[in-house]
Amino acid sequence: MNSNQSWVVVADEPAVTGLVTTARELAPQVVAVVVGSREAADAAARAADRVVWLGEPGQVPVEAYAAAVADVVAAAAPAAVVGATSPAARALLGAVAARLGAPVLSNVQQVEAAADGAVVTHAVLGGLVEHRTGVAGVPVLAVDAGAVPADGPAVTVEEAPATPFAGVTVTQVRPRERTGGDLGSARTVVAIGRGLRAEADLAIVTALTEALGGELACSRPLAEGVDWVSKDRYIGISGQRVSPDLYLAIGISGQLQHMVGVRGAGTVVAINSDKDAPVFAQCDYGIVGDLYDVVPALTAALGGGA
Ligand SMILES: Cc1cc2nc3c(=O)[nH]c(=O)nc-3n(C[C@H](O)[C@H](O)[C@H](O)COP(=O)(O)OP(=O)(O)OC[C@H]3O[C@@H](n4cnc5c(N)ncnc54)[C@H](O)[C@@H]3O)c2cc1C
Numbered sequence: 001m002n003s004n005q006s007w008v009v010v011a012d013e014p015a016v017t018g019l020v021t022t023a024r025e026l027a028p029q030v031v032a033v034v035v036g037s038r039e040a041a042d043a044a045a046r047a048a049d050r051v052v053w054l055g056e057p058g059q060v061p062v063e064a065y066a067a068a069v070a071d072v073v074a075a076a077a078p079a080a081v082v083g084a085t086s087p088a089a090r091a092l093l094g095a096v097a098a099r100l101g102a103p104v105l106s107n108v109q110q111v112e113a114a115a116d117g118a119v120v121t122h123a124v125l126g127g128l129v130e131h132r133t134g135v136a137g138v139p140v141l142a143v144d145a146g147a148v149p150a151d152g153p154a155v156t157v158e159e160a161p162a163t164p165f166a167g168v169t170v171t172q173v174r175p176r177e178r179t180g181g182d183l184g185s186a187r188t189v190v191a192i193g194r195g196l197r198a199e200a201d202l203a204i205v206t207a208l209t210e211a212l213g214g215e216l217a218c219s220r221p222l223a224e225g226v227d228w229v230s231k232d233r234y235i236g237i238s239g240q241r242v243s244p245d246l247y248l249a250i251g252i253s254g255q256l257q258h259m260v261g262v263r264g265a266g267t268v269v270a271i272n273s274d275k276d277a278p279v280f281a282q283c284d285y286g287i288v289g290d291l292y293d294v295v296p297a298l299t300a301a302l303g304g305g306a
Pocket of ligand 1: 125193194196221234235240250254273274290291
């Protein structure tokens, strides 16, 4: 085993800093193997110590490169392998793990190096429980890393075109419908929860969001229960992960399934009328109060109109 190296498997994710940081916990040198666009390879080059670009899949799904990725990573005999939790990244990690005869742990929150492998904290049962698991040998980890783009100096991208599995082609690509701007890269996110009493009252939250120049988000019940906010806007274990500088949780109780989606946030501010709401144990600043009073007051203080 090359205990100096962790490998990061990148399947077109533009934001790899969190993955590289996790990989660096387990070995000092981090090598990224990228299947995806040149932009993805260039982004990896601003975070990792070495980047191997296997090529752009084009009309072939990323998953068709699974064997090629497994070959490259297994040949390097790394100390650990890390990737994102996206479906394509998980397929690549699965192939790597099979080739290495190693287990895969998913929804990983934290890692620590151990004498013979790693100790991994990962969410199970839909985020209801966090396990700490000791992994002997090579850990292969699908990590909830948040979407922080890399901005360091770039290393050279090594081009090593690989041959994908033949016989599988992409016949159609339909971009998922999105509302508003990009949540993943937003620096300010204002999220509303079941503390909101009526859909029409969303106006007071959007006014604050606009005054802050942020993006609107929500807890799952507002997107999947009452459909007041579109489904691509809910935050949490089964929704979006965000890593803004500022996250406002308004009328949100702070259940684990929601809060794992904001682990990468810089400052978390909660507004809740219940002083015992669990969110207050997980925020940097808390305002105990009725959102119908607090939100318009904040908007007015920022010079916006409710
Ligand atoms: C497998 C699984 C996966 C899940 N995945 C997700 C996920 O990805 N994302 C997610 O969000 N949830 C998820 N959930 C649901 C999660 O467990 C919670 O039920 C949900 O997050 C609660 O949403 P909430 O905080 O908006 O509502 P509630 O828990 O009902 O909290 C509402 C809060 O609003 C406060 N409030 C009420 N009135 C006011 C007022 N006037 N002013 C201020 N505060 C007020 C209340 O005190 C309360 O704290 C999942 C659940 C399961 C089982």
